[in-house]
Amino acid sequence: MMVLGALEDGGSHSKGEPAARLDIGPSDVIKVVDDLLVAGYVTCARACGSSAGGCRST
Incomplete structure (x- = not known):
């Protein structure tokens, strides 16, 4: 949950x-x-998986 919280600002x-x-x-x-x-x-804005990706909370 800490990681989700770190992504929570929506950016x-x-x-x-x-x-x-x-x-x-x-x-x-x-x-x-x-x-x-x-x-x-x-969700990921770019390629998902362990190699790359800009992710945002939904």
């Missing part, structure tokens, strides 16, 4: 931004964001 974010803000590893953020994508809590 587009790289997956590295919440990692830096929450002081957790980018790979951990990627795993959580991938789960949030599947659940429909976030």
Whole structure:
């Protein structure tokens, strides 16, 4: 839920931004964001998955 909260402002974010803000590893953020994508809590503005993407909360 912390990652979703970090994306909550509605703006587009790289997956590295919440990692830096929450002081957790980018790979951990990627795993959580991938789960949030599947659940429909976030959408990606660009290519999704672990390689790239600007994601926003929905």
